[in-house]
Every structure is written in structure tokens, then in C-alpha cells.
Amino acid sequence: MNIQLNPEERDRILAKAALFAPPENLLPDGRRDLVGLSRAELLDVVKEAGEQPFRAKQLWHWIYHQGVTDFSAMSSIARPLQEKFAEKFVIGRPETAIDQLSKDGTRKFLFKFRDSEKVETVYIPDPVEDRGAVCISSQVGCTLSCRFCHTGTQRLARNLSSAEIVGQFMAARDAYKEWPSPKGETPRLLSTIVLMGMGEPLYNYENVAQAMKIVMDGEGIALSRRRITLSTSGVVPMMDRAGEELGVNLAVSLHAVRDDLRDELVPLNRKYPIKELIAACKRYPGASNARRITFEYVMLKGINDSEIDARALVYLIAGLPAKVNLIPFNPWPGSAYETSTPAAIRKFANIVMDAGYASPVRTPRGQDILAACGQLKSAEIGVLAQPPIV
Numbered sequence: 352m353n354i355q356l357n358p359e360e361r362d363r364i365l366a367k368a369a370l371f372a373p374p375e376n377l378l379p380d381g382r383r384d385l386v387g388l389s390r391a392e393l394l395d396v397v398k399e400a401g402e403q404p405f406r407a408k409q410l411w412h413w414i415y416h417q418g419v420t421d422f423s424a425m426s427s428i429a430r431p432l433q434e435k436f437a438e439k440f441v442i443g444r445p446e447t448a449i450d451q452l453s454k455d456g457t458r459k460f461l462f463k464f465r466d467s468e469k470v471e472t473v474y475i476p477d478p479v480e481d482r483g484a485v486c487i488s489s490q491v492g493c494t495l496s497c498r499f500c501h502t503g504t505q506r507l508a509r510n511l512s513s514a515e516i517v518g519q520f521m522a523a524r525d526a527y528k529e530w531p532s533p534k535g536e537t538p539r540l541l542s543t544i545v546l547m548g549m550g551e552p553l554y555n556y557e558n559v560a561q562a563m564k565i566v567m568d569g570e571g572i573a574l575s576r577r578r579i580t581l582s583t584s585g586v587v588p589m590m591d592r593a594g595e596e597l598g599v600n601l602a603v604s605l606h607a608v609r610d611d612l613r614d615e616l617v618p619l620n621r622k623y624p625i626k627e628l629i630a631a632c633k634r635y636p637g638a639s640n641a642r643r644i645t646f647e648y649v650m651l652k653g654i655n656d657s658e659i660d661a662r663a664l665v666y667l668i669a670g671l672p673a674k675v676n677l678i679p680f681n682p683w684p685g686s687a688y689e690t691s692t693p694a695a696i697r698k699f700a701n702i703v704m705d706a707g708y709a710s711p712v713r714t715p716r717g718q719d720i721l722a723a724c725g726q727l728k729s730a731e732i733g734v735l736a737q738p739p740i741v
């Protein structure tokens with residue numbers, strides 16, 4: 352059986368994720384944080400507290416539609432019950448340890464969780480329209496150590512919980528006073544989520560999936576799946592599942608068109624080589640011209656940016672509804688690569704475009720505050736001392 356369809360391989364990935372499980376979402380005084388629970392879990396918690404099931408629906412509305420963090424603001428719930436809830440529960444947010452604004456409007460948050468682990472989250476305003484994307488982290492660190500990525504130098508401390516994943520978005524909304532959630536599709540500043548921060552989302556699948564189901568729920572934040580993009584370095588066995596269960600947009604960090612080079616740049620390629628990765632993209636549910644797969648391609652001077660590479664790329668993705676995001680390499684302290692020249696990037700982009708694929712060059716955002724792609728890092732641990740765990 353193909354590796355990508357082998358259930359044992361999926362189970363292995365999920366079992367490994369469990370080894371890095373986040374702590375329980377409880378306060379030291381025993382109160383439970385309600386953020387991050389699925390609807391069914393919230394219902395159980397409400398029933399356990401001896402309350403009627405419809406209370407779960409009310410709580411969901413106040414937490415995810417209104418964005419309140421205080422039970423006393425829940426005007427549809429009588430005072431005594433508000434007080435009872437406040438004795439048992441909290442509606443938490445990560446603590447904002449650092450909040451930095453770039454000169455281009457990009458804003459980077461360093462969020463701290465109850466166990467003091469931290470991640471970075473970036474708000475990227477659209478340069479033209481009044482809206483923007485929130486770039487969310489899924490893990491503290493990353494096991495994969497791609498050679499060009501700053502996060503990859505930070506050992507994986509642990510996975511984030513669904514509360515911590517959805518909490519990054521909610522805390523960013525707090526910062527922009529963007530509650531309540533809009534009804535329907537009205538564009539708002541924080542109108543898109545990209546799972547492109549720290550970590551590999553498909554190595555923390557269960558928590559990422561639960562968080563995305565919460566943000567997509569129509570009675571809460573209600574983001575459409577079209578407004579969510581999950582970026583993976585190519586965890587082939589989990590790609591099908593993400594497509595079936597979540598149906599969000601998929602971005603694939605390709606970065607090289609030959610296995611020997613990709614093995615070096617993205618070590619996960621040694622496990623799931625290019626051919627399997629492209630096959631998984633072809634199977635990705637809903638991939639169509641309207642919902643194209645994005646291939647991300649970091650432009651590294653003299654490494655992967657030749658015209659031959661560009662032609663091989665076009666050949667590789669032939670027949671796939673796709674676009675190619677060219678990302679000029681963003682340097683970070685100690686990085687070993689240089690950014691391709693603008694001329695090389697232009698040539699590369701033109702070859703891809705002439706073959707019929709959109710090939711936007713991603714303008715680096717927030718570089719002055721180390722908020723651009725691949726610059727995120729939340730610990731000063733230095734370069735990884737052990738080989739990547741794939």
C-alpha cells in the first residue's frame with residue numbers, strides 16, 4: 352500500500368503528536384477554561400455543572416460571536432448563573448508578552464501561555480484594502496528543521512492546544528477591537544487565517560482541526576473555509592484527512608523540484624518525496640481552478656532559483672490547479688543563505704507565468720520586527736543540536 356494511504360503511518364504521526372500534548376486547560380485554582388472546547392465538549396461541561404443544554408449554545412455565542420471574556424457581560428444569562436459559571440470556569444486568552452508594530456503596519460505578538468511557553472502571531476494588513484490576515488502558530492518550535500527557516504532552529508517544546516490556536520486569533524481580535532464577529536461575509540480587518548506561523552500544523556493535526564472547526568462554526572467567529580489556508584511542509588499522510596475534514600485551502604512548501612535538493616532544504620522530503628507529495632496534492636479534495644493549491648517556493652540565491660528549476664517546476668505541477676507563491680528568502684541571525692536577485696526572481700516568475708500559473712512574488716512584510724515568513728522564533732536556544740525528527 353502507498354505510504355500516504357497507510358493508516359498505520361497516520362496513527363504513528365498522531366501518536367507522536369500526543370507525546371508533545373499541551374497541558375490541560377485548567378487554572379491552578381481548578382477552574383476550567385472554556386475556550387477551545389468543541390461544541391460537544393462544551394455541552395458536556397455544562398451538563399456536568401447541572402445546567403440545561405441550551406446554556407452551551409448561549410455560552411458559545413458569547414464566547415465566539417461576541418468575544419466576551421467576562422461572564423457578567425452575558426446579558427442573556429441571569430446574575431446567579433453568571434456567578435456560578437464564574438466560580439467554575441474562565442474564558443481565557445494568551446497573555447500578550449510583546450506587541451510590536453512594523454513600519455509597514457504588520458504587527459507581531461509574542462503570546463505567552465499558562466505554562467510560560469510562547470509563540471509568535473503576526474497580523475498582516477492588506478496593502479490596499481481594509482482587511483488582513485492573521486498568521487497563526489501551531490507548535491512551540493518545530494521538529495522539522497528546514498535549513499532556511501528560523502523556527503526550525505528552535506527545538507519542538509510542545510504542540511499547542513486548540514484553545515491556544517484559536518486563542519491567538521481571538522487575542523488579535525481583542526487588540527483590534529473586532530468583536531462581535533460579523534454576520535455573513537462582511538470583510539473585516541482580521542478576516543483571514545493563514546496557518547503559516549511557527550510549527551508544522553499537520554504534526555499537530557487534532558488540535559489544529561478542532562481550532563479550525565471552532566473558527567468556522569457559523570454561530571461564532573464564522574470564518575468561511577475559503578478564508579483559511581493551511582501550510583504544510585508535506586506531511587503526506589495527513590493531507591487527505593485535512594482536505595476531507597476541514598476543506599480549507601492548502602499551501603505546500605515545495606522549495607525544490609529535485610529530491611536531492613529538497614532532501615537537504617526540507618528534510619521531511621526524505622520520508623515523503625516529491626512524487627508522493629504531488630500525488631497527495633492531486634488527490635486533495637476540492638482542488639479546482641476556483642480553489643487552487645498554492646505552492647510556496649523560497650527563492651535562495653544560486654540554490655533553487657535557476658531557469659532550469661523554473662521549467663522543472665512547471666513540469667512537476669502540470670495538470671494541477673495551482674499557483675506558485677515565490678517568497679524571497681528572509682534572512683535571520685545566523686542564516687546560511689542569500690536572497691535571490693530581483694532579476695533572477697523576475698525571470699523565474701515569468702517562466703512560471705508563461706506556463707499559465709499565477710506566480711506572485713510575496714513582498715516581505717514586517718521584516719524590521721522579524722515578522723516575515725520563516726523569521727518567527729520564540730526562544731533563544733541557538734541552533735538545533737540534534738538531527739531532525741521526522
Ligand code: SAH
Nearest residue numbers: 500547550551582583584604647681724725
Ligand atoms: N511549517 C509549515 C508552515 C509554517 S512556515 C510549512 O513549512 O509550510 C510558512 C512558510 O514560510 C513556508 O512555506 C516556509 O517554508 C516559509 N519560510 C520558512 N523560512 C523562510 C525564510 N527564511 N524566508 C522565506 N520563507 C520562509
Ligand code: SF4
Nearest residue numbers: 493496497500503584
Ligand atoms: Fe517547520 Fe515549516 Fe519552518 Fe520547516 S519551514 S522548520 S516545517 S516551520
